[in-house]
Amino acid sequence: MLSPETDAGTAKPAAAWSTSVGLGGGVLRSIHIGELPLEAGGALPSVTMAFECWGTLNEAGDNAVLIQHALTGSTHVSRGDSEEDGWWEGLVGPGEVIDTDKFFVVCANMLGGCYGTTGPSSVAADGRPYGSRFPFVTIRDSVEAEARLADRLGISSWYAVIGGSMGGARALEWAASHPDRVRRCAVVASCAASTAEQIAFAQAQVLAIRQDPNFAGGDYYDGAPPTLGLGLARRIAHITYRSEEEMGGRFGRDAQDGATISHGRLEAPGDSRYKVESYLDHQAHKLVGRFDANSYIAITEALMSHDVARGRGTLEEALAETAGVEFVVAAVNSDRLYFPAQSEELAAALPGQVPVARIDSPIGHDGFLTEVAAVGGLLKESFFRD
Numbered sequence: 001m002l003s004p005e006t007d008a009g010t011a012k013p014a015a016a017w018s019t020s021v022g023l024g025g026g027v028l029r030s031i032h033i034g035e036l037p038l039e040a041g042g043a044l045p046s047v048t049m050a051f052e053c054w055g056t057l058n059e060a061g062d063n064a065v066l067i068q069h070a071l072t073g074s075t076h077v078s079r080g081d082s083e084e085d086g087w088w089e090g091l092v093g094p095g096e097v098i099d100t101d102k103f104f105v106v107c108a109n110m111l112g113g114c115y116g117t118t119g120p121s122s123v124a125a126d127g128r129p130y131g132s133r134f135p136f137v138t139i140r141d142s143v144e145a146e147a148r149l150a151d152r153l154g155i156s157s158w159y160a161v162i163g164g165s166m167g168g169a170r171a172l173e174w175a176a177s178h179p180d181r182v183r184r185c186a187v188v189a190s191c192a193a194s195t196a197e198q199i200a201f202a203q204a205q206v207l208a209i210r211q212d213p214n215f216a217g218g219d220y221y222d223g224a225p226p227t228l229g230l231g232l233a234r235r236i237a238h239i240t241y242r243s244e245e246e247m248g249g250r251f252g253r254d255a256q257d258g259a260t261i262s263h264g265r266l267e268a269p270g271d272s273r274y275k276v277e278s279y280l281d282h283q284a285h286k287l288v289g290r291f292d293a294n295s296y297i298a299i300t301e302a303l304m305s306h307d308v309a310r311g312r313g314t315l316e317e318a319l320a321e322t323a324g325v326e327f328v329v330a331a332v333n334s335d336r337l338y339f340p341a342q343s344e345e346l347a348a349a350l351p352g353q354v355p356v357a358r359i360d361s362p363i364g365h366d367g368f369l370t371e372v373a374a375v376g377g378l379l380k381e382s383f384f385r386d
């Protein structure tokens with residue numbers, strides 16, 4: 001355990017943290033936030049929040065920026081002193097758009113995740129992983145856990161909370177739940193509430209995992225994990241993350257690995273595949289190697305439940321308290337999972353009716369991750385003007 005005073009690079013957390021090496025080689029910090037009551041009832045008895053941070057928190061505790069990761073993202077937004085690029089590399093750092101000479105930047109792992117924050121693979125009080133005993137958690141629960149983390153770090157209010165996709169849902173929920181603690185909020189490629197179609201795509205993914213024979217009701221940690229189900233879930237998801245145009249242009253009907261297309265069908269020796277099949281197999285393989293299936297379910301179900309207006313009246317009523325928050329709402333023009341119309345709906349319901357910025361990308365939903373320069377340009381024009 002390092003005392004905050006001896007841990008260079010940040011300042012004045014009210015609680016000590018422990019450190020370990022995170023994904024990508026970054027310094028992953030962990031703080032216990034105690035018991036967390038849950039929106040759906042019950043509580044998680046002992047929650048640890050894991051995060052990476054860059055820059056230094058000022059004395060007033062008001063120069064902090066929270067960046068929220070997407071579904072399978074990690075805390076590794078930026079390379080910093082580590083060995084691997086972050087998922088928004090170039091946005092955060094000395095002299096970058098979010099200048100760490102001025103701002104203290106935090107990215108926390110979502111509640112239920114598998115990158116350090118308490119989730120289904122964490123060890124429960126009896127010394128065994130939670131597995132099937134991990135409770136249903138919501139986006140709102142994660143935000144409450146993040147608010148506790150902010151308290152422990154001495155962050156009175158965020159200069160900005162920024163996120164894409166599920167990260168955008170968490171950013172929006174922060175503004176609605178704690179409007180007095182969020183001065184600026186960027187919601188990118190996201191929405192006010194998950195739609196029927198988003199829930200439907202998610203259900204197919206969750207069922208793919210649950211029906212894997214290795215799933216064992218979620219208690220698979222002492223056996224083989226449900227890799228086939230998780231891989232299938234990633235394939236379904238990844239198709240929704242990319243556009244038809246991108247897949248067509250990139251792969252067409254081409255065959256992978258020397259197979260031939262004859263009379264319009266694949267005629268191949270052995271296990272040859274269409275190129276797009278090979279690509280999806282690769283995406284599945286990559287995720288299976290870095291993600292826990294129970295966490296995938298927990299976070300997916302949290303996102304299915306996302307509805308910023310739940311229990312708060314109409315969408316306009318739910319957002320009324322955010323009048324003092326400066327918003328950026330942005331959509332990827334080719335997004336067929338979080339349609340730009342959903343960003344329009346959200347923006348129209350915000351007090352002050354914010355215009356929707358467009359990220360021009362042929363890629364589809366994942367454009368919020370691949371078009372880093374466009375996201376950076378938007379943030380520079382809005383929240384981070386010199």
Ligand SMILES: CC(=O)SCCNC(=O)CCNC(=O)[C@H](O)C(C)(C)COP(=O)(O)OP(=O)(O)OC[C@H]1O[C@@H](n2cnc3c(N)ncnc32)[C@H](O)[C@@H]1OP(=O)(O)O
Binds near residue numbers: 070074276286370
């Ligand atoms: C280990 C970690 O970094 S985890 C934490 C970071 N992850 C996150 O934050 C999650 C969000 N990130 C993502 O979802 C992705 O990284 C994205 C959207 C940003 C980019 O997606 P990518 O998969 O890198 O890009 P893309 O769609 O171009 O795929 C490239 C990969 O497909 C492979 N590929 C391309 N065509 C084919 C094919 N025909 N057959 C097989 N593989 C193929 C490439 O070799 C490349 O493999 P690699 O990633 O192992 O080098």
Ligand SMILES: N[C@@H](CCO)C(=O)O
Binds near residue numbers: 070072164165166369
């Ligand atoms: N590719 C991203 C998209 C989710 O919005 C992820 O895996 O987190």
